[in-house]
Amino acid sequence: IKRVAVLTSGGDAPGMNAAIRAVVRTATSQGIEVIGVRRGFSGLHRGDFITLGARDVANTLQRGGTILLSARSHTWRTPEGRARGARHLRAHDVDALIVIGGDGSFHGAHYLQEEHGIPVIGLPGTIDNDLYGTDHTIGYFTAVETALDAVDKLRDTGASHERIFVIEVMGRHAGHIALDVAVAGGAEEVFIPEDAKEVAGVLDIVKASVKKGKMGSIIIVAEGYPGGANGVAQAIQDGTGMETRVSILGHIQRGGSPVSSDRILASRLGEAAVYALMDGRSDVMIGRQNHETSYTPLADTWEKRKDVSRDLYRCAKTLSI
Amino acid sequence: IKRVAVLTSGGDAPGMNAAIRAVVRTATSQGIEVIGVRRGFSGLHRGDFITLGARDVANTLQRGGTILLSARSHTWRTPEGRARGARHLRAHDVDALIVIGGDGSFHGAHYLQEEHGIPVIGLPGTIDNDLYGTDHTIGYFTAVETALDAVDKLRDTGASHERIFVIEVMGRHAGHIALDVAVAGGAEEVFIPEDAKEVAGVLDIVKASVKKGKMGSIIIVAEGYPGGANGVAQAIQDGTGMETRVSILGHIQRGGSPVSSDRILASRLGEAAVYALMDGRSDVMIGRQNHETSYTPLADTWEKRKDVSRDLYRCAKTLSI
Amino acid sequence: IKRVAVLTSGGDAPGMNAAIRAVVRTATSQGIEVIGVRRGFSGLHRGDFITLGARDVANTLQRGGTILLSARSHTWRTPEGRARGARHLRAHDVDALIVIGGDGSFHGAHYLQEEHGIPVIGLPGTIDNDLYGTDHTIGYFTAVETALDAVDKLRDTGASHERIFVIEVMGRHAGHIALDVAVAGGAEEVFIPEDAKEVAGVLDIVKASVKKGKMGSIIIVAEGYPGGANGVAQAIQDGTGMETRVSILGHIQRGGSPVSSDRILASRLGEAAVYALMDGRSDVMIGRQNHETSYTPLADTWEKRKDVSRDLYRCAKTLSI
């Protein structure tokens, strides 16, 4: 391994820069050069490359977003598109590719390896935490913190007006953010895609909550729960006659300076990616499981599922009394 | 003056607790007792009163929301409703009433004074900053800071994806928050109710911004601009073909621990309210103008308008190149 | 089990309130009453008790500090002192005691159980993370985040003046905070009690760092490293002639609203404590290890040591080039 390329793909996540920095500095310390591919697979397809030295990633650790930019690519989904990307990599003497993103991005990486024999490593970069093969994904901790900060603020105003706030957090297919935010934010209820419970079933909880003298209620809804926050709010309003307010937190959950846990996770994974390539590994996602580095075949990341913690789901219920 | 009542009314604003605390402690230091009215005029109408001593407001300075709660009251709009509130105040030997809220709340206070001769003082408590008679309102600085923090986060993700973000901030009738956030957040454009410019007129700016190599654009829209953020985003998308994302910040702007400027303003105003009553003033809102305490007839607060700073509006334009 | 008591002891840590709340609500949901002991063992000795219902812990989840207060107790160290505490517990029909604190506090709990047969459970509440038997302690994540926020700020000013900042973080006996902050803050060097390396050995790194064109350097020192930040700064200044600034972060690391990870950990542990007592467990600390609840004999918490992550220590070095 003389030269590796790195790119970020899919929705950006806080900590992606920390991962890029770790890749660059670890590689540099091992005498390996690093090429940054800008704008994800779309840039790979067009040969949008820059060289990255140790100083180029200075002062990026604490920045949100990704200095390599990200984009969705449609051309990448065709064999021709990938062939073109592979040619660009070869033309620049790149020996391997590190992809920071979600399972969609790992798909692209996997086929590049399969079709063109270029070693690829995936690093889990997505705020949703819905990747099999790692306890946490880069960006997840920051997204939870941002959402929690918003919930704390909404509780202030909700309590002052004794209102019910229905708050939608990100998570198109998974309730990880919603569940963490619900427990940490002291929510009265949480709705996640992993559990099909109906709003009608919890109306009594909302009513009881008010009777108990609670000053305002907080209901957390994952984006992926059918109907979203608007659906839940409507059902509550219809079923209880109580005034509800909806807040959809949206894209702020993607931004911001990464919290320490994301910076540390990203630093560890970026470092491990370079060592993995040096050890001859390929077609795997590097994660952390039970405080150890783990290697998961890329295909597993889209074929297998990581469930939310059922313990924590119960805990959320117990503590909301 | 032996005993004063204080209430918070209308939308809650960060710093209301600091104002209540200042009223209570200043009054106490002058040998005046304080009654807290819970749930605004609605509570006044029902006699929902508590006594407030110096220790009861300990540890509230830094809290968002209002410990006295707030609510909308419809009964208050009738002479009968106000007569009932006046009876409750008299029954509790209350000599005067301090109302923390916006111009709608001052209306209620004004009629109470007019119809029942109870001295009233208004304190400007609203995040919108749209009150004539004071440079700033309690809660405004915190709301701007919260919105700015969101804008900084959205810029991270917007820049990474080179997207146009259209962000709606609070301000139903006024562009104060929007303008401050636009300048402080380095927005490419800002739309406020005070200026009827059309979206069509700024499409070239958006297009040019992208050509200049800007990584993503931020457009700020005040809630009260016709069509809101959704309208602006649609017009931009239609007119430029560029991908836009909308973020409506909503109620998070009301909550959170007040920033220093709001705590200090609220502390000063709460103190001044008690002294004003001791000096025999009534039917006025207390504000700060050019670093001095000012007294504005309550009626002026809804009859006159405070414009946004035209200087700053121009400055926003100059700096967005 | 009909009634349990809970106290917080030793240095306060963010998340202690979340743990108290979880104990109270879980117990309440199981028909168990909860007594709060104020001011730690000192209050236990004096019978400073209050009852805690589900509503009494409302709105405490997000608060720093401890609503039960904490204090150091000397009387507790004698058998007579403990006997007196035991009498108070019996007089109030308390069946078991939950102690939230560090290993010093667990000592007291252990002897209470041994001498008076009162079941005790320990919950790890200390920002230092230096407790055997749990991956993380309550308060640790928040302390790291607070320290990191300070490091980010110092980097701004350090870079502007191209200065060397030597920053001391908490950790009298352990380098956990220092190490996490060093990696997350992109420090050039870190000094922890677990590694006796001398400052003289790293002077070349500091000099090289400047030569590489780095704008300012950040050096993290754990409180427990011999000489502390002042010693390290002096050695650097003597050895390199470069201007250094010292910043001792101190007690701010103990305060603040707990971050999500601390709230969730505290919620889980508080819940588990009640269930553990119901299951007949005693004389154990409840922790989380590899995402599962774990039970460690209290004596192990002061007899065994938890090392810092050696991997991460190496990673800090690699990434600081």
Added chain:
Amino acid sequence: IKRVAVLTSGGDAPGMNAAIRAVVRTATSQGIEVIGVRRGFSGLHRGDFITLGARDVANTLQRGGTILLSARSHTWRTPEGRARGARHLRAHDVDALIVIGGDGSFHGAHYLQEEHGIPVIGLPGTIDNDLYGTDHTIGYFTAVETALDAVDKLRDTGASHERIFVIEVMGRHAGHIALDVAVAGGAEEVFIPEDAKEVAGVLDIVKASVKKGKMGSIIIVAEGYPGGANGVAQAIQDGTGMETRVSILGHIQRGGSPVSSDRILASRLGEAAVYALMDGRSDVMIGRQNHETSYTPLADTWEKRKDVSRDLYRCAKTLSI
């Protein structure tokens, strides 16, 4: 005016980048070129110049520190030093110089104008707010907010242990930060250089505070108060026998992303600086007074003093009961 130079000098302050950006963009919009001088007067002396276009200051508005770096210069104090700086400016066809800093920096600018006829404009950039001729200085609001955040955190831990915290904030010659933080932080006492009151005189207040059942006390001390926080703490401990803790906040007050008020002030002043030069003004500091742009002869900034608000000082006392 065809070309202006800009530099930052003295201690860095949050918002300096916003001021640089405003200078660059306003100048650019007026067809004027901008040269950035790196490392303050020291760089001016050495000709350490870079060109700054509108894109070079993109994404700097929200950054702490100064992208132009700052430094102390001794050579600058001699006529020879200044002559050399003037030669560099002339060699680069610079028509005027904008200096962002404190009164020490304005001294240098003033002599450059006097001795070499180069028009100079000063912008108030210092966290201390101790400059005559402007209501607030760039960086002040952020420093207050950072200190207040620390005070809120220390209150959590102080209250939990019922301790007295003596907190030292910046302000070598002025109590502006201390006073704002005291009011906003709800401090029991505040010591500033502007008032020579002795610690002995307030011991009763501290003792009474504890008797009133206050959970912990917060005492704020400005750096410039004789003896500093350590002196005050010692006097309190000696005089009351109560346990005190000292926290010296230090350099964290200089760093961090600027709050909105600093970004807006800096944006306005940077814009005004360019217009002032175009209008033929020189040897003045531009400030904001009562919401209007003001021009103060540079010499006034070191010859006249801005007092703290005596009103607010009284208010701090009233509200601490």
